[in-house]
Amino acid sequence: MRIIVGVTGASGSLYAYTLIRTLHQLGIETHVIATKTGEKVLQYECGVNINDMKQFAEVHDDSNLFAPVASGSFKTDGMVIVPCSMNTLGAIANGIGDTLVTRAANVAMKEKRNLIIVPREAPFHLIHLQNMTKLAEANVSIMPASPGFYHQPKEIWELINFIVSRILDALNIDHKLIERWGEKQ
Known part of the structure; x- marks a missing residue:
């Protein structure tokens, strides 16, 4: 399995960091692309330099349009942009x-591959919602970073793991990050 993770300049880079580490722990080939602002927010919020991510994934420069992930012939199983700026x-x-x-x-969209956008913004204005609607109509999954509380979290990592x-x-990646509703781990 091969997944691309995009990290942009919205707050919430702890979601990206946790996802990338988890994919690595699950043995999934991961390719990371961070925008310049995404790199700054990752450093500010998590104390993690983008080069630190090289232990978990292949890291691509956001300006390198010749990177393998820029081509439809580079087969992937999906892409997640987390957090995704507006x-x-x-x-x-x-x-x-x-x-x-x-x-x-x-590329993910044109190749009909799974694309998941995790916006971390509040509130949304009309143009945000219209853009999300456009993407949803193009079969992109919009998954706002808004964790549930029915699992009664006590620490921040439980909220991060929920998302x-x-x-x-x-x-469609098996994991044991959370206890599922109605199931005991």
């Missing part, structure tokens, strides 16, 4: 592929 979401919704993150997302587990479920 800037990146808008670019993808309007067919703009001028960065590696947006190009890889456009990461939903992403893994959408990618």
Whole structure:
């Protein structure tokens, strides 16, 4: 299995960091693309430099449109953009592929591969919602970073794992990050 993870400049990079580490722990080939602002937010929120991610994944420069992930012939099982800024979401919704993150997302869409967008913004205005609607109509999964509380979390990692587990479920990747409703681990 091969997954691409895009990391953009919205707050919530702990979701990306946890997803990338979990994919690595599950033995899944992972390719990471971070925007310049995504790199800064990852450093600010998690204390993690993008180069630190090389122990878990292959890291691609967002300006390198010659990277393998920019081509439809590079087979993947899906792409997740987490967190996804409204800037990146808008670019993808309007067919703009001028960065590696947006190009890889456009490739996922044209190849009819699983694309999951995890926006971390509040509140949404009308254009945000229209762009999300465009993407949903193009069969892109929109998964806002809004964790549930029915599992009675006591620590922040339980909230992060809730969203990461939903992403893994959408990618059809087995995991044991959370206890499922009605099931005991």
